[in-house]
Every structure is written in structure tokens, then in C-alpha cells.
Amino acid sequence: xxxxxxxxxxxxxAVLLFLIPVLxxxxxxxxxxxxxxxYEVTYFTDSIRNTGYISAKRYxxxxxxxxxxxxxxxxxxxxxxxxxxxxxxxxFCLGTYTDTILxxxxxxxxxxxxxxxxxISVSIMRKDTGFIERMIRMxxxxxxxxxxxxxxxxxxxxxxxx
Numbered sequence: 001x002x003x004x005x006x007x008x009x010x011x012x013x014a015v016l017l018f019l020i021p022v023l024x025x026x027x028x029x030x031x032x033x034x035x036x037x038x039y040e041v042t043y044f045t046d047s048i049r050n051t052g053y054i055s056a057k058r059y060x061x062x063x064x065x066x067x068x069x070x071x072x073x074x075x076x077x078x079x080x081x082x083x084x085x086x087x088x089x090x091x092f093c094l095g096t097y098t099d100t101i102l103x104x105x106x107x108x109x110x111x112x113x114x115x116x117x118x119x120i121s122v123s124i125m126r127k128d129t130g131f132i133e134r135m136i137r138m139x140x141x142x143x144x145x146x147x148x149x150x151x152x153x154x155x156x157x158x159x160x161x162x
Contacts, residue, residue, distance in 0.1 A: 026132040054112040056105040073124045080119040121154030
């Protein structure tokens, strides 16, 4: 019976000295990476809003900065252009989405130009799981749910450069 209690003490000690600090610091690291990704989305979106265009170079830099987090992200770009009928009191909104924008950037080799008053929205969603999610799932603890949380940011284009 003494040997059983000794083994239990070793297991509890290993959990308290190793596993709990690893889980705590992994969770803190995931929070920092999520904050970094949020900052990069905000910076990328604001640079588009201020300049009025999306270039392939700027988009590649954005993807490279997100890749520095060692996570896989799905990036969604949406541009809404407002059109007003001058003769009547009606307006409509035309949406342009990621596929069309990337087609303009890469296949046509041009900038995607926005106009003052257009609305740009950038959204990213993490597609993989981090260390903390895998550890929590392995031990059956409650899920922290960081993998599927989208980060969205957007606003009206000011077009201050042109």
C-alpha cells in the first residue's frame, strides 16, 4: 500500500510542477498571438482605408506577418461600394469579395483601387489548433475555444493619399 501512495504522490507532483505551468503559459501565449493577429488585421485594414488601394505586396506582407504566429488563417476581404442614383432617392451597395480582389492583384497584376466612401472589411479565422487546445482536448478539460474565433475589422475608406 505504501508503494501505491508513493506512485500517486509522484504523479500528483508531476502534474503540479510540470503540466499546470505548461498549460498556463501556453494559454498566455495563445492570448498574445491572438492579440498580435488582431493588431495585424487592424494595421492592414487601416492602411487600406488611408491609402485607398490594395497591392499584392501589401497583401503578401500581411500574410507573412500572420504566418509568423505559426498558425494557419483563412483571410476574407470584402469591399462594399455605394452607388447612388442621382435622379431618385435610392442607392444600392455592390459587394466585391476575396476571389475577385485576389484575381485583380495576381492575375491582372494591378492594384485593387477603392474610392472614398467605400467600406472595406477584413476577417481572418484560424483553421488549426494550437498546443493548448490539443493538451486540453487530451486531458478532457473544458474547451477554451480559441481556434474558431474570427477576427474582424473594417471601416470606410478615407483615401487620404490620392
